[in-house]
Amino acid sequence: MDYFTEEHQILRETVRDFAENELKPRAAELDEKHIFPLEAFKQMGELGFLGAHIPEEYGGAGMDLTSFIIIMEEVSKACGSTAITLAAHTSLCAYPLYRFATEEQKRKYLPPLCSGEKMGAFGLTEAGAGSDAGATKTTAVLEGDYWIINGDKMFCTNGSAADVLVITAKTDPTQPSSYGISSFIIEKEFAGFKPGKDEDKMGLRGSKTSQLFFDNMQVPKENLMGIEGEGFKHFMETLDEGRIVIGVMALGIAEAAFDAAVAYSRQRVAFGKPIARQQTIQGYIADMATQLEAARLLIYEASRKLDQGKRVTKESAMAKLFASEVANFVTDKAIQIHGGYGYSAEYPVERYYRDQKLCEIGEGTSEVQRIVIARSVLGKF
C-alpha cells in the first residue's frame, strides 16, 4: 500500500530541509540549556505546520492528518523538544478546538493558533488523575456569566508559555468518574489563572511541562467548549488522533538513532574491520530496521483510516504502543552500537534515548494502550 501522494512527498522534502537546517543544529543546545524552541515555533507558524490539518477557513493549511504525521516525523528526527511542543499545540489544542468547539469559538481561537501568533496547550492530567483521567478533581461552577474554576493540573506541555489552553473540569459532581466532565477554553490573562513551575525532566528538556493553578479562575460562560458534560468524550476522541502523533514522534526519534547507529557502525573499526562487518552488529541493525518498518506501517495505516473518517481507537493505540516500544529498543541498541561513545553526551544517541521514553508514558502509558486494545478485541463479556 502506498500511503503517500506526490503532495505528501513534496511536503516531506520541504519539512526535512527545514528540520535539517534549522532544528537539528540547535537540538543539543536546547536540551543542554533547557531552551524553549520559541523561534522554531514561530518559523513553523510561517510554514503552515501549526495548523497543518485544520481547514483553511479557520486559518489552517487544509491538509490531511497524514501530512501532519509527515511533518511530525521529520521534526522529531531533528529535535524531540520541538516535536513535543508542536504536538501539544496542534494535536492537543488546535485539533480538539476544531473538532468540538462552537463555530464562534473556532473563528476566534483557531486563526492565531494556526499562524503561531498564539501558543496552545492541553491540560487534562492532575496530580491524582493521570491514567485515571476520570478522577478529575478540578471543578467548574456556573455563577452568572462566568464559570468559576478551582483546581490544578500537572505535566501540561507548553503550559507556562501558552496563550490559549483547553482544560477539563468537573461540572456535575453528582455524576460518577468520567461523567459530568466538561472542556473549557481558557486564556492566560483570565483572572485566577496561575501557571506554576516547569518540571526538570529526563528528556525533551527544551520543552516546557508545567503545573497550572486555577484559583477562582473566571471563565466567561461562552468559553465552555462545545457541549457541557462531554469533556471526557472530547479528550478520548482527541487521543485517538493524538496517539498516532505520539507514535510518529517515537518513530522519528528512533529513525534518527538508527541513522546514527548505521553511520557509526560503518566507520568504527575494531579488531581490524568496521564493526558493521560483525554479524552481531548486523543482527542488531536488521532487527532495528525491521521493527522501524513495522512501526511506520502501523502509524501510516492508522493515519490513513482517520483521514477516511473511520474510528481508530484500536489502531491508534496499537501504533503508539508498538512505535514507542520500538523506539525504546532502537535507541537502546543505537547506544550499544556506539559503545562508550554512545553513553557520552558527545554523540546524540543518549539524547534520543532520553527523549523517546516519554512516548511510552504521555497520552496514555503502554499499560493503558494494552487495556484499550484488549477492550477493543474482547468487547464486553
Ligand SMILES: Cc1cc2nc3c(=O)[nH]c(=O)nc-3n(C[C@H](O)[C@H](O)[C@H](O)COP(=O)(O)OP(=O)(O)OC[C@H]3O[C@@H](n4cnc5c(N)ncnc54)[C@H](O)[C@@H]3O)c2cc1C
Ligand atoms: C513530558 C510530559 C508531558 C506531558 N504532557 C501532558 C499534556 O500536555 N497534557 C496532559 O494533560 N498531560 C500530559 N502529561 C501527563 C501524561 O499524560 C501522564 O503522565 C500519563 O497519562 C500517566 O499518568 P500518571 O503520570 O498519573 O501515571 P499513573 O496513572 O499514576 O500511572 C503509574 C503507573 O501505573 C500504571 N497504571 C495505572 N493504571 C493502570 C491500570 N489500570 N492497569 C495497569 N497499569 C496501570 C501506569 O501504566 C504507570 O505505569 C505529560 C507527561 C509528561 C511526563
